[in-house]
Structure formats: structure tokens, C-alpha cells
Amino acid sequence: MLKNYLLTAWRNIIKNGMFSAINILGLALGLMSCILITLFVREETGYDKWLPNSERVVRMHSAYINLGSQPFLTVRSAGNMMEAVRDYATNEVEQGVRLIQFGASVIQQQDVTAEQVTFVDPAFFNVFDLPFVYGSKETSFKKPLDLVITEEMAIKYFGKTDVVGQTLTVCCAGPEPSELTVTGVIKDLPKATHLNLDLVIFVLPSIIENNPGLSSWTSVNVYTYFKMREGVSIDEFQQRLTYWVDNESPLSEGLEPGRKVSHNMKHKLMPLEDLHLHAKKDAGNLGDLSPLGDASMINAFSVIAGLILLIACINFMNLATARASQRAREVAMRKVLGASRQQVTIQFLGEAIALVFISLLVALVLVELVLPIYNHKH
Incomplete structure (x- = not known):
């Protein structure tokens, strides 16, 4: 069953390549920005804490x-x-x-x-x-x-x-x-x-x-x-x-x-x-x-990171909702073939989690690519 869910999710991602790419890239850029800001805030708030006592x-x-x-x-x-x-x-x-x-x-x-x-x-x-x-x-x-x-x-x-x-x-x-x-x-x-x-x-x-x-x-x-x-x-x-x-x-x-x-x-x-x-x-x-x-600047950056992540999540959900109406036929076919509501829910959640996981991997790769420039500037 799990194998079938994963295979179906992968097929849908490949089938809707443009939609998937836009969704993944949008969320990945939001995650990358949030990670970089978090690294900066963590460094600024961690000054001298490494010293014993x-x-x-x-x-x-x-x-x-x-x-x-x-x-x-x-x-x-x-x-x-x-x-x-x-x-x-x-x-x-x-x-x-x-x-x-x-x-x-x-x-x-x-x-x-x-x-x-x-x-x-x-x-x-x-x-x-x-x-x-x-x-x-x-x-x-x-x-x-x-x-x-x-x-x-x-x-x-x-x-x-x-x-x-x-x-x-x-x-x-x-x-x-x-x-x-x-x-x-x-x-x-x-x-x-x-x-x-x-x-x-x-x-x-x-x-x-x-x-x-x-x-x-x-x-x-x-x-x-x-x-x-x-x-x-x-x-x-x-x-x-x-x-x-x-x-x-x-x-x-x-x-x-x-x-x-x-x-x-x-x-x-x-x-x-x-x-x-x-x-x-x-x-x-x-x-x-x-x-x-500057503590006020760090607080501002923390708020900005939260807003960027919130906007990325809202954008991700909006794109997913826009695609939902186009998959009504697929849902109907699954129910005719005996799929329960729980199974359909798991299928859609699995696809969403797969997209988030791929976006996170892309964000981590982008962070690694940008980090040398970020460290040099910082």
C-alpha cells in the first residue's frame, strides 16, 4: 500500500512538472531565506556564550x-x-x-x-x-x-x-x-x-x-x-x-x-x-x-524570517488548492474502486509531504551554494 502511495505521488509530481517545479522552487526559496536569516540571528545571539562560565x-x-x-x-x-x-x-x-x-x-x-x-x-x-x-x-x-x-x-x-x-x-x-x-x-x-x-x-x-x-x-x-x-x-x-x-x-x-x-x-x-x-x-x-x-535589528530579522516562511507556506497551500479541482475525477475513480476517505486523504497528504521534503532538500542545496558568499559578505 505504501509503495503504491509513493509511486502515485511520484507520478503526479512528474506528470505536472511545471506546477511541481513552481511549487517546489517557491517553497525552497522561502526555506532558504529563513535558514540563512536563522543562521545570522543564531550567531548574533550566541556571542560569548561559548566561554566557560x-x-x-x-x-x-x-x-x-x-x-x-x-x-x-x-x-x-x-x-x-x-x-x-x-x-x-x-x-x-x-x-x-x-x-x-x-x-x-x-x-x-x-x-x-x-x-x-x-x-x-x-x-x-x-x-x-x-x-x-x-x-x-x-x-x-x-x-x-x-x-x-x-x-x-x-x-x-x-x-x-x-x-x-x-x-x-x-x-x-x-x-x-x-x-x-x-x-x-x-x-x-x-x-x-x-x-x-x-x-x-x-x-x-x-x-x-x-x-x-x-x-x-x-x-x-x-x-x-x-x-x-x-x-x-x-x-x-x-x-x-x-x-x-x-x-x-x-x-x-x-x-x-x-x-x-x-x-x-x-x-x-x-x-x-x-x-x-x-x-x-x-x-x-x-x-x-x-x-x-543591534538587538532591535535582530528582532526585526526574526520577524522577517517568520513572515517569509508564512508567505511561502500560504503560497504552497494556494497552489495545491488550485490543483485540487483538477483531480476530482481521480478522487471519484478511487472511491468507485473502493478507496476510503482516509486512504484518499493519506494519498494527498503524502504528495504534499513529498513536495515539502523535496523543497527542503533543494533549500539545503541552495544554502550550501550561497553560504560561502554569505559568510564572505557577513
């Missing part, structure tokens, strides 16, 4: 509010905030780390190459557990100016990845060009991360403390991250942070009675997994470590 990592953003002027927004914070908050909120915070990123030059023989360099605290790899190819997070940061690089940088400057112990001259990680020793090589980071790390240099906290431009309580030159303890919610940590800023921080000293720091200065915590799509509204003119996404 990403749900426990947050970043501090700052905002300065003055009456009569636009708020000054930034995803950075003062250099002293990390250590002060970490030591105060010990019940909420497990680790804290600061990132300071700037342009530098890598000098190799006669060549000088511009690169992005990132200064980090000793706890960097405890907050961001990045995968190592050579070295480890326990051995890579033993002394100031130890250097960890990505596989891409290792191949770029040494032609191989096993380069622990090799040196790079960086200008200027200090007052003068410094010869930095590579102590670890990490895997190239996936595209779905807001982190933009190529050359990561370990610096002592005193470097920040002794720099007035970084240590000022109102400076905004540092990216500050915290790894919360298990079971702690971001709301609990936020309340603790706001209380400290208003009542016990150096910022609260000397304020008039009734005035609070938070009236003019906001310190907001944002989950690591939300940064790519939601940090844009906090970034202001200073920008972020990497280009940010």
Missing part, C-alpha cells in the same frame, strides 16, 4: 549625568573601581579583571607592524578561560610583561604556533620599546565574541594605580569585568555596588547631606552574554572592544 561574568559601564546636558555614556570605568569593588563585595565577586587596549607597534627586524595590544590584570585567564594551544593559564602570567598571543599572531610573526619562549619587540609597552617573551599561545577566538585580543600583556596592578589618568575615580579608560560567585544574581550584585558607591566609596566623601553619587554618576552591570546586542546603548562615543550588534 559566561553566565557569571559581567562588565561595569559608567554614565555621567549633568542637568542641562546630554549624559556621557561609556562601557568603560575608572581604573580603581575593579579592586575596590572586588574587595568590598567579596560575597558576590569571585574575581575581577581590567583590560586596557591601545595601538602599538611590533618591531621585527626591519619591519614595523601596527597591532592592538591589551594590558590585563593577573586574574585575566581566571575570568576568561580561553583555550591554550601552548602554555597554560597557570604558567603564562608569572611576571610583568609576560605575553600571550593568538595562533594567528604566532603564525604571522614566527611562521608556527609553538613559539613559547620566543620574543617580540613591542613599542611601546613601557617608556621605551620592550622585548616581551611569549609565555602562551591561545586558540584564535571565534568570531562570535566581543573580545578583540591578539597580544595580551600581563601588567601589575601598580601600573594602573601609579598612572593618574587611569587611577582617577572619574576616569573612563579601563574595561572592568567581574566574575560573580555561583548562585549570585546580577541584581544582587548591582544593589551591592550601588550601595557602596553612594555610601562607602571615595566618590561619596564630601557630598552635601541628601545628595548621592548615583544622582550624577551611574555604574551599571551588564551580563557578558548581553554585551554584543545591548551594550550599544551604553557605549556612547568611545565605542567598545569590537563592533556591536
Whole structure:
């Protein structure tokens, strides 16, 4: 019986070749568009979720509010905030780390190459557990100016990845060009991360403390991250942070009675997994470590994907309904020969499922053909 259903369905598809081709191609194009949009949305919403314990990592953003002027927004914070908050909120915070990123030059023989360099605290790899190819997070940061690089940088400057112990001259990680020793090589980071790390240099906290431009309580030159303890919610940590800023921080000293720091200065915590799509509204003119996404755009794309699929399905059903009247004679003949209503229903449903299955296969083939172009453009 099943063999007969399949054979009949195939014969009808072949017999009505033009109709079948239009129906299959229309549904396939709709499915292809929906799949490509879904891949894009999935990538945008999956930023930084691949990092171990990403749900426990947050970043501090700052905002300065003055009456009569636009708020000054930034995803950075003062250099002293990390250590002060970490030591105060010990019940909420497990680790804290600061990132300071700037342009530098890598000098190799006669060549000088511009690169992005990132200064980090000793706890960097405890907050961001990045995968190592050579070295480890326990051995890579033993002394100031130890250097960890990505596989891409290792191949770029040494032609191989096993380069622990090799040196790079960086200008200027200090007052003068410094010869930095590579102590670890990490895997190239996936595209779905807001982190933009190529050359990561370990610096002592005193470097920040002794720099007035970084240590000022109102400076905004540092990216500050915290790894919360298990079971702690971001709301609990936020309340603790706001209380400290208003009542016990150096910022609260000397304020008039009734005035609070938070009236003019906001310190907001944002989950690591939300940064790519939601940090844009906090970034202001200073920008972020990497280009940010837009949550409203992702929502719009999701709606568009649903509409495309709905339109494709409606078109498919309309074409199938248009053909139904032309098959009345076939239905009548089947009933005369003893076919039940259930058998006729199964026959038509089987043909529809066969067309959908073929359309899906065609859509997957089209996705494979378009994907290289899509990835290149994206």
C-alpha cells in the first residue's frame, strides 16, 4: 500500500512538472531565506556564550549625568573601581579583571607592524578561560610583561604556533620599546565574541594605580569585568555596588547631606552574554572592544524570517488548492474502486509531504551554494 502511495505521488509530481517545479522552487526559496536569516540571528545571539562560565561574568559601564546636558555614556570605568569593588563585595565577586587596549607597534627586524595590544590584570585567564594551544593559564602570567598571543599572531610573526619562549619587540609597552617573551599561545577566538585580543600583556596592578589618568575615580579608560560567585544574581550584585558607591566609596566623601553619587554618576552591570546586542546603548562615543550588534535589528530579522516562511507556506497551500479541482475525477475513480476517505486523504497528504521534503532538500542545496558568499559578505 505504501509503495503504491509513493509511486502515485511520484507520478503526479512528474506528470505536472511545471506546477511541481513552481511549487517546489517557491517553497525552497522561502526555506532558504529563513535558514540563512536563522543562521545570522543564531550567531548574533550566541556571542560569548561559548566561554566557560559566561553566565557569571559581567562588565561595569559608567554614565555621567549633568542637568542641562546630554549624559556621557561609556562601557568603560575608572581604573580603581575593579579592586575596590572586588574587595568590598567579596560575597558576590569571585574575581575581577581590567583590560586596557591601545595601538602599538611590533618591531621585527626591519619591519614595523601596527597591532592592538591589551594590558590585563593577573586574574585575566581566571575570568576568561580561553583555550591554550601552548602554555597554560597557570604558567603564562608569572611576571610583568609576560605575553600571550593568538595562533594567528604566532603564525604571522614566527611562521608556527609553538613559539613559547620566543620574543617580540613591542613599542611601546613601557617608556621605551620592550622585548616581551611569549609565555602562551591561545586558540584564535571565534568570531562570535566581543573580545578583540591578539597580544595580551600581563601588567601589575601598580601600573594602573601609579598612572593618574587611569587611577582617577572619574576616569573612563579601563574595561572592568567581574566574575560573580555561583548562585549570585546580577541584581544582587548591582544593589551591592550601588550601595557602596553612594555610601562607602571615595566618590561619596564630601557630598552635601541628601545628595548621592548615583544622582550624577551611574555604574551599571551588564551580563557578558548581553554585551554584543545591548551594550550599544551604553557605549556612547568611545565605542567598545569590537563592533556591536543591534538587538532591535535582530528582532526585526526574526520577524522577517517568520513572515517569509508564512508567505511561502500560504503560497504552497494556494497552489495545491488550485490543483485540487483538477483531480476530482481521480478522487471519484478511487472511491468507485473502493478507496476510503482516509486512504484518499493519506494519498494527498503524502504528495504534499513529498513536495515539502523535496523543497527542503533543494533549500539545503541552495544554502550550501550561497553560504560561502554569505559568510564572505557577513
